[in-house]
Amino acid sequence: MAEHPIEGLMRTTMDNLKKMIDVNTIVGEPVETKDGKVIIPISKVSMGFVSGGSEFKQSDSDKNNSSYPFGGGSGAGVSVQPIAFLVVGEDVRLLPATEMNYVERLLDNVPELLKDLIKNFKKKKENIEEENFNPS
Structure with a gap:
């Protein structure tokens, strides 16, 4: 054909x-x-x-x-x-x-923000544990 x-x-x-x-x-x-x-x-x-x-x-x-x-x-x-x-x-x-737009900048910073959040939660947990610690 x-x-x-x-x-x-x-x-x-x-x-x-x-x-x-x-x-x-x-x-x-x-x-x-x-x-x-x-x-x-x-x-x-x-x-x-x-x-x-x-x-x-x-x-x-x-x-x-x-x-x-x-x-x-x-x-x-x-x-x-x-x-x-x-x-x-x-x-x-x-x-x-x-130039990155707002959303791209936000997504680019997510890993650093998560590290800071985890660090702050750990710090807050340590402070609560110290306050609740009763050595008697």
Whole structure:
């Protein structure tokens, strides 16, 4: 069975997208600084893809022709947005490329807040135990 023309359109679009997007698009090429640190850019990649076609009615004289009377098109869009930089040296740090909003800042501080809460509860428990201690 012969390939439908829309299949060729889709294959060409997908092949070109594969050429544009690789791992270096999301995790960029590492850059080494003079002090020995390595900086790796991290990006968010969004992609959209569309393909469509239409077959037209054949006239009686065209019925013997094996090719489809076909019209079609395809397209794609790609957006690359830097989100952070991974800095590797004596330690590893993740530096956001954009300013964090309120919720992100709150979530970023949750581990420290939990440590403080646990510390305060332990301290309060120790104080209560000292008050209730009766050596007699």
